[in-house]
Amino acid sequence: MINGKDLFWNPFFPLFLWLQDYLNNKMRKSLVFTIISLLFLNIAHSQDEGIIINIPEKVKAGNEFLLIVSFPKNHMTGVSRLRLQLPNGFTAMAKKTENADFKFEDQKASFQWLSFPTDQVVEVSMGVSVVSTIEGYFVLRGVANWIQNNEPVKTDLYPQIITVLPGDKSEEELNNSFEKTKFSFEEFNSEGVACIRQVPYENNGEVIVNLLVSKGDLNKYGKIQETIPPGYRVENIKSQNAIFVFNDKQHVVKYMWMSMPEKPKFVVSYKLIPTENVDKLSPFLIYGTFYYADNNKTLTTDIQERGIELTEGKE
Numbered sequence: 097m098i099n100g101k102d103l104f105w106n107p108f109f110p111l112f113l114w115l116q117d118y119l120n121n122k123m124r125k126s127l128v129f130t131i132i133s134l135l136f137l138n139i140a141h142s143q144d145e146g147i148i149i150n151i152p153e154k155v156k157a158g159n160e161f162l163l164i165v166s167f168p169k170n171h172m173t174g175v176s177r178l179r180l181q182l183p184n185g186f187t188a189m190a191k192k193t194e195n196a197d198f199k200f201e202d203q204k205a206s207f208q209w210l211s212f213p214t215d216q217v218v219e220v221s222m223g224v225s226v227v228s229t230i231e232g233y234f235v236l237r238g239v240a241n242w243i244q245n246n247e248p249v250k251t252d253l254y255p256q257i258i259t260v261l262p263g264d265k266s267e268e269e270l271n272n273s274f275e276k277t278k279f280s281f282e283e284f285n286s287e288g289v290a291c292i293r294q295v296p297y298e299n300n301g302e303v304i305v306n307l308l309v310s311k312g313d314l315n316k317y318g319k320i321q322e323t324i325p326p327g328y329r330v331e332n333i334k335s336q337n338a339i340f341v342f343n344d345k346q347h348v349v350k351y352m353w354m355s356m357p358e359k360p361k362f363v364v365s366y367k368l369i370p371t372e373n374v375d376k377l378s379p380f381l382i383y384g385t386f387y388y389a390d391n392n393k394t395l396t397t398d399i400q401e402r403g404i405e406l407t408e409g410k411e
Contacts, residue, residue, distance in 0.1 A: 146171050147240055149180075149256050151224075157263035158228035162191065165207075165238070165253075167218040176212040176242035180205045182224065183234040184400055191221040198222070203400075212242065228263045233379035257379060284361070284404060288312050291320065291386035291399045294406045296368075303328070303368040305382065306406035307351075307399065310361050314388050320351040320364065322384030322399065327374030333365035340366075349384075356388075363406050 150164040165178060178196075181204055182188060188205040190198035196207035207220050238253035284292070294306040307320060320338075323346075324330065330342040330349055338351035351364050384399040 147178075147238075147251075147253050149236065149238060149253055151236065151256050151258055154259045154261055155226055156261050157226055157231055159263070160223050160225045161258075162221055163188070163224050163236070164219060164221045169217050170214055171218075172209075172212045172240065172242040173214075174211060174243045176209045176240070178207040178220070178238065178240050180236060180238040181398055182236060184402070185227040185230040186234070186236075187225045188222045189225075191223055192219065194218050194220050196220065203398075226260055231260045231262050233381055234258055234260060235381055235383050237383070255383075257381070259379075284308065284310065289314060289386070289388060289390075289395075289397060291384075291397060292404060293322075293382065293384070293399050293401045294404050295401055296380075296382065299367075301370070303370075303380075304333070304365065305368065306363055306365045307384075308361060308363050308404065308406055309386065311356050311388075312360075314356050314390065315358075316355060317387075317389040317394075318353045318356045319387040320349075320384060320399070321387065322349045322382055323347055324349060324368060324382050325374075325378065325380055327371055328368040329371060331367050331369065333367055334363060336362045336364050338364065365406075 146168045148166045150166065152161050155161045163180070165180075180188075184203060186203070188200045190200075193207060194209075194213055196209045199206045199208070205222060212218070234257070236256045236258065240251050240253065242249055289312045290310045292308050294308070296303050296305045298304075305322075307322075309318070309320070311318070326347050328347075329344075332340040335351060336353075336357050338353050341350040341352070342348070343350075349366055382401075386397050386399055388395055388397075
C-alpha cells in the first residue's frame, strides 16, 4: 500500500480529486484549474521514460525470469526509492541492489537508497518466480521517488506486459489448482481496506467487470479508477450511490464517493461493450487503483484481480 503522506500531504487532496473529475477539458485549460492545481499539488508527477524496465516477453508458469531496471547517470539524487508492483502469483528475490535496501512484501518489491549512486549508470535486478497455476497476460508497474531541488518527485515507470505460458502441469492439474483458489463474496475477509476485481467474463458479447470494496472503518471519501483496453464503450451496472464517470479518450472508468456506503463490503459493476475499434490482437488488460481518505491523508491500494464469485444479490 502506498502511503499518501509520501505523495499527497494536503488534507484537501480528496476534494481536489473530486473537483478535477468535474472540470471539463475547456476548464482544465483555464486559470481556475491552474490555481486549484497550484494550491493542492506541489509534487512533480509524470511518466518516466529515462528509467527502463527490462523483462522477457514470455515466461513459463513455474519458472523464474530476470527483471532489470536501468537508470541513466545522475537520474535520481539523495534519498531515493524504486517500487515495483508485481501481480499475484509473482515473487521476487534481489540479485543486484547497488547498495539499496531491498524488501518484498504485499506484492511490492522496493529498492531504497539513503544516497543514490552518482556519476554512473545504475542497474538493479531481481529474480522473479511465477507460480505454476497461472497463465495469460500480466502487467508489471513501477514508481520512483526522490528529492530534487529540495522538493519530492514522484514519477511512474512505463508499464510492462509479460505473457505467462502454461507450465509442465497437465490441464487437469491446472484446473484443480485454479478451483482451489476460487472463493465467494461471503468467504472474503480483509482486516484492512481492500479492493479486488473478479476476473472479467463475457456475457452476450459484452464483458462484465465486478469490483468488491472492503472498506474497513472508512466513511469518507473513496474513489475507484480503472484503465480499460481501448475500443470499448462503458455502461454502469451498479454504482452504490457513487458518481460514475467514463473518460473515453483516456479509457478510464471512475466511481467516486464523498461519503462511503455504510455496508462494510459492497460491489460496483460496469460492462464493456466492444466497438469496431477493438484491437483483438492486443492483450485484454484492466488495471486500477482504489483511493481513500484516512486521518486527513489520501492513501491508495492497487486493485487485485482474483478468482472470486461476485454475483447479483450477494452484497
